[in-house]
Amino acid sequence: MSGVLTENFQEDLIAIVVIYNMELDHSKTFQSLNRALKKNKQRLDLIVYDNSPNKQFHSEEFQLKNFRVFYISDANNPGVSKAYNTGFKRAEELGKKWMLLLDQDTEFPENVFDKYLEAIRKSPKIKLFAPTLMTQRLIFSPSRYFLKRGFHLKVITPGIYDLNSIVPVNSGIMVDRIAFGEVGGYKEDVKLDFSDFQFLQRFKKHYRNFAVVDLVCQHGFSDLDLTDIEDMEKRYAYYCEGAKNSIENYSDRLILPLISLMRGLKLTLRFKSMVFIKTYLRYF
Numbered sequence: 001m002s003g004v005l006t007e008n009f010q011e012d013l014i015a016i017v018v019i020y021n022m023e024l025d026h027s028k029t030f031q032s033l034n035r036a037l038k039k040n041k042q043r044l045d046l047i048v049y050d051n052s053p054n055k056q057f058h059s060e061e062f063q064l065k066n067f068r069v070f071y072i073s074d075a076n077n078p079g080v081s082k083a084y085n086t087g088f089k090r091a092e093e094l095g096k097k098w099m100l101l102l103d104q105d106t107e108f109p110e111n112v113f114d115k116y117l118e119a120i121r122k123s124p125k126i127k128l129f130a131p132t133l134m135t136q137r138l139i140f141s142p143s144r145y146f147l148k149r150g151f152h153l154k155v156i157t158p159g160i161y162d163l164n165s166i167v168p169v170n171s172g173i174m175v176d177r178i179a180f181g182e183v184g185g186y187k188e189d190v191k192l193d194f195s196d197f198q199f200l201q202r203f204k205k206h207y208r209n210f211a212v213v214d215l216v217c218q219h220g221f222s223d224l225d226l227t228d229i230e231d232m233e234k235r236y237a238y239y240c241e242g243a244k245n246s247i248e249n250y251s252d253r254l255i256l257p258l259i260s261l262m263r264g265l266k267l268t269l270r271f272k273s274m275v276f277i278k279t280y281l282r283y284f
Contacts, residue, residue, distance in 0.1 A: 016087030079191025105220030
């Protein structure tokens with residue numbers, strides 16, 4: 001059975017952080033969780049799924065001051081979906097009750113674990129919890145979900161929400177491990193973009209609601225930092241691939257190519273290059 005996260009959360013919780021071309025100790029996610037653990041004199045089991053071309057560590061399991069680390073190097077860069085599914089298998093082996101899904105660029109406050117614990121106790125029937133993520137003074141997550149796109153909310157308050165209208169992104173999701181398995185985990189050919197929406201599309205068929213935790217985090221949005229056209233083209237290719245592999249029905253076949261084209265046109269205007277249209281035509 002699913003369990004309630006206890007004060008001794010090392011027994012109940014495992015976190016999975018996905019990193020790419022970044023040293024672990026440079027990750028804002030890792031740094032902020034480390035500060036929170038230090039303050040509370042706690043330890044955490046952490047899976048580090050490293051999609052970088054070069055290994056950072058040569059041990060598959062080791063101890064850091066506030067972490068027991070399970071390190072996985074995967075130079076094939078399969079994206080976040082495989083990483084989270086691999087984390088689920090380890091969580092199952094270790095008998096964990098909860099999984100905390102993370103990217104490398106989310107900065108959590110020092111009361112992060114207290115707030116998750118408080119939310120789970122308050123809503124014991126809820127299987128998925130998420131913080132508010134801010135980027136450039138905007139609410140990045142959760143967002144209003146319409147026509148396969150997330151739209152910024154002006155305000156969000158902690159509480160229970162319907163996944164049919166409001167959805168969170170991957171980083172910061174605290175999900176019940178058994179529920180994660182029941183819905184089939186993440187779709188691994190949707191590697192990055194759309195991976196969260198695709199997962200939640202199936203999750204809500206089993207569990208309609210989720211809870212927004214009383215927790216505000218700062219989130220890095222890497223697309224805004226990309227100024228090199230080659231890097232941006234690779235990023236856009238990931239987007240198109242995710243859109244194509246998310247197609248499951250007739251409406252998807254209409255909407256997902258259209259929103260991919262809209263993004264490609266915006267990038268074409270921004271960089272004044274047709275390379276993004278050529279990329280789009282490779283997928284649709």
